[in-house]
Amino acid sequence: MSDLNRVTVLGAGVLGGQIAWHSAFKGKTVVVYDIAEDAIERARATHDGYSGIYLDQVGANEGDIAATRERLTYSTDLKAAAGEADLVIEAVPEVPDIKLAAYEKLADVLPAHSLIATNSSIFLPRDFAAATGRPDKFCALHFANMIWAMNVAEVMSHPDTSKETLTSVTEFAIEIGMRPIPVRKEQNGYVINTWFVPLLNAAQTLVTNGVATPEDVDRTFMLNGANFGPMGMFDFVGMKTAYDVLAYWGARSGDEQMNRNAAYIKERFLDRGALGVATGSGYYSYPDPTYKRADFLAVPDLAEVPGLVESMLPS
Template identity: 40%
Template sequence: MAELTNVTVIGSGVLGSQIAFQAAYFGKTVTVYDISEEIVSKLPAKWERLSALYVRDMAATPEQLAAATSRLSGTTDLAAALADADIVIEAVPENLELKKKVWAQIGEVAPEKTIFCINSSTLLPSDIAEATGHPERFLALHFANEVWRNNTGEVMGHAGTDPAAVDAVLAFAEQIGMVAIHIQKEQAGYILNSLLVPFLTAASHLWVNDIAQAEEIDKTWRTATGSPLGPFQILDHVGMETYYQINMNAGTEESRRVAERVKREYIDQGHMGRSSGQGFYTYE
C-alpha cells in the first residue's frame, strides 16, 4: 500500500486532538471532523495548548509548530473530511453503539483507498468491523494519553483484516513518532489496558467504597512503588468521560457506582480531568 499521508481524525476530544496534532507535527495533512461548529471553532485553542506542551517536552521550535498548525483543518462535513483520506482514526466516546453508528456513516462515504482505524481503550475491532461495510480495511490503532510522550501505538487487527492494512498502519505509526506495537491477535484491552485497567479498577473500588480518599490511595502507590503518578492522577489524564464510559460498560455493581459518582461529582460539575483544569486534582 502507498504511504498514508492524508489523515482524518473523527472526534476532537482529549485523544482525538492529540492524535491530530501529533500526525501534523510529523508531516501529515490532517482534517479533524466533529459534530458542531462550536466544537470545531475551539480547535485553534487546542493547537495553542498542545504547542506549549510540545515546546516543554519535545523542544519544538516556532517553525515546527507553525508548520504543524498549517497542516491542520477542521470541519463538520463528514464527506468533505473523508474525501481524500488515506487513513481515518476514530476517537469518539467509548460506547459500542455510538461507534457502530459512526463507522457505518464513515463506511458509506470514505474512498476505497481509506484504511479505517479505531482508537478504542477496550473494544475489539471485530465488535465493529461489519458495521463499516469494509471489514478487511478495519483495525485498531490505540494511543496512550499524551501521545507525544507516552508514545505507544498498539496495532491490532481482527481475523478478517487484510495483512497489508496492518503493515501500512504499523509503518504509519512509526512515521508519526510512535513506537509501533503489533498485537498478533485480538485481546480486549490490548496490552496497555490489559495491564492498566485492573489497576485503576482496584483503586476506584477502594475510593467508591470509602476505604480511603483518592489522594491517600495515590500517596500509598507512589510511596510504596516509586511511581511518579498514582491511579487517580492517571485517571485525570485519561479524562472523566472515558473513565465514566469504561465503568458504565463494565457490567458490575461496583463499577456502576463508580460511574454514577464520577458523573455526579465531576462530569456534572464540568470537571473533566486535566484537560479542563479540574478532576481529582486542580491544574493550572
C-alpha cells in the first residue's frame, strides 16, 4: 500500500475535478483546492453530474456515491487544503508561471513527508522540480480525460526523483484503479499527448481553414468505430486547456497554423464562455451532443445532395 491516503488536488478544472472525484470514489480522503470560489462551485456541480455517470457506467450504488461525497471537501485556503496532505496532485492551468507560483506557495504549507505530482499534459517535471522545494518527492502523474473509462496514468520522473517516490505514486495509481504507464525517458507530451495533440491540431486545422465542418471531421473519425471524434474530444478536454496547449506550442515552435488554431478557439469559445462539456457548450451542446444521435453516421437522403454540392463550390 502506498500510504497516500490524504490527497489534495490543486485546480478544480475539468481533469482536476475528475481526479478528485475518482480518488474519493476509490477510498481516498480528498480536498479540492482552487483560488477561485466560482471554480469550486463549478466543481461541486460537476461532481453532482459524475454521481450519475458512476451509477450508470461504473457500477456504483447509492451507498458508494454517498461515501464518495463524505470523503470530498472543497477549499480556497491553501494551508487548510494541503496542510495534512500525503499527496498533492497539481492540475492548475498549463501556463508555466501559474504552475511555478502554485508550487512556491505550496512549499510553505506542506508537511515534510508530502509527495507532489504534476498532472501537466505538456511540461516536464524537471521544469518545476526546484520550485517544489522537495525535488526528490516530485514526479509527473498524468491522467487521461474521462478518468472513469480511460483508466491510464502516466508516471514520469526527473533526474532527482527518488525511487521511493516513484514506488508510492505508482502504487497510488493502482489503488485508484489506474493502469500505470511508465514513461521511460522524459518527454514533453508523455505518451498520450505525443500522439493526441497532433491529432487535435490536425482536426482543428481542417475546421479553422474551412476544409470541413466539425461534424464531418468527427464523422470521418467515428466511422472507424470510435464513440466520438476529435472535435468532441476538444469539448471533453476543455477549451481552456486546448487553447493553452496550442498557444504554447504554436509560440514555441513558430507554427503559424497552430497559432491560428489557438486564436480560433479563443474567439469562438473562450471569449463567449463556452468551455466545452463543463459549461454545456463547445463544438457540441450537452448533455445531448449530436454525435450521440442515431442518425449522425447515417447515409443521407438523396434530397440532401444539392446542399452538399453547394458547400463544395467556391464561395
